[in-house]
Amino acid sequence: MLGLEGLFRLILGVFEEGFIYAVMALGVYITYKILDFPDLSVDGTFPLGGAVAAILIVAGVNPLVTLFLAFLAGAFVGMLTGIIHVKFKVRDLLSGIIIMTALYSINLRIAGKSNVAIFSKESIFENSFLDKVVPEPVKFLVPIIILLLIIIIMKLLLDFYLKTKSGYLLRAVGDNEVLVTSLAKDKGAVKIIGLAIANGFAALAGCIYTQKHGFFEISIGTGAIVIGLASVIIGTSLFKKRGKVKATTAVIAGSVLYKACVSIAISFGMAASDLKLITSVLFLAILIISYERKRRVKTNA
Template identity: 35%
Template sequence: MLSNIALYGAIETGLIYGLVAFGIYISFRVLDFPDLTVDGSFPLGAAVAAVLILGGWNPWLATGMAIVAGMAAGAVTALLNVKLGILNLLASILTMIALYSVNLRIMGSPNLALLGEETVLTPWYELGLAFHQVPVALFILVTFIALVLLWRFMKSEVGLSMRATGANARMARAQGIATGAMIVLGVALSNGLVGLAGALFAQSQGAADVTMGVGVIVIGLASLIGGEAVITPSTVLRALIACVVGAIVYRLAIAFALNADILGLKAQDLNLITAILVTLAIVLPGFRNTVRARLTRKKA
């Protein structure tokens, strides 16, 4: 069994990766744009927030600038694809590689410590909650606001245009939609959410590190696919809720696996556990549909 601290820690991290899953949902599901930029925009958000907080900025303003930085990174990837005709996957890889050097430039070192600095969490510690409950309370609020805003956006005219672009770009252009602009906006929005997640992660962990984005795309995909296996994404709202649920379930599964003595797993097995969970999340829905089809035939 998990201790309270481990349980709240898994939920806290799951909520942060829920924001990453939102971003991946926009790029992969809405726009059908495979985007690996997130492995660079996640530490970019952390780096920008950390440097500005250490420079005396208000933590919320620093977090806002992290969102802007993430959006700029996403826009670069989209422009490489739309304006220069570079394959979307390759464009995102190029941006991701470049961001490693950019992040080092921003921080001036491989990592920065935020211990003792005022962060977005600081005022919440005065509410009387237990130390490990504070990040969960704040991140639930942030994730809920992001979910509602994203849901409303997807129902707007621009959001519908973006969804049309991802569904059938040729038909969307025939209807007068500027598909290139929709791709740039969508990928920028996606990485802005990832930049927000990176900024919050750095502040909750007390440090920003240039390598903290390694594997974020896999975690985000695991959250997205796992959530869709739990909650059928028949509507945009259900799809967004599935992102959060999937991220939390993923982190809880990781925590249980690492804390279960009978399995004998250690921290270095994290990537193995992630690969297994993603495989199960991909295979189980098809297996479930097969079982349902067989049961239906038997009843008939």
């Protein structure tokens, strides 16, 4: 049995991991819910952000700067996915697979090796500035506060973008491509922009993950798309009928709930090595429940 302190640490850990993956899930929301684009390149752009963070921090670059550079790297890769699909007429699923496969080697090239430790380096969570301004008794709260600030900023930026002309066009492409064409707008260019933003979010999440855990490992992106999709489906399914809850907020809540389910499963005795199995079972259960709900709605209608 977990004591009060152990339970508190567990809850804190759930929120920390949930917020990190929520950044990526916001990107997956763009591709899955808005564009209806099965973008598997996320499995490559998540570790890309981690590789960029690790190599730059080792080189002495300010950890805050790595957040912006990781986002730009992910956005560039997302743009390439869009170009392959739009300009070369490669199917959406295959475009993501091509980029994801290529990124495995590219990430190794960037990092120089499959594992890069940055424990001894400054990060956005541990640095000399925080050591001076944060009292020792509350230092354990620093990561959750920083992550909360990041997720709020990214959510507000995405909400703001979706209300712009470009954001409305992005929504329109997912709902009705013919409408976008009739407005004399290039639907292909809109898709490329959407994929760039989505993969920028994924790479940013990878950058944050690497700084939080103190290392980059080439396999950190394995199954990232599944986690992102699970977060989106859980969040949007649970809060679908609550009109006052924005989709972006629902996605963040879905990410935290997903991580809570995984933590509960592990606390009940499942080994950490079973994480992928837990992820697969949870995702399958979510899909089945989601499908059943849709079927019942259609039947009742």
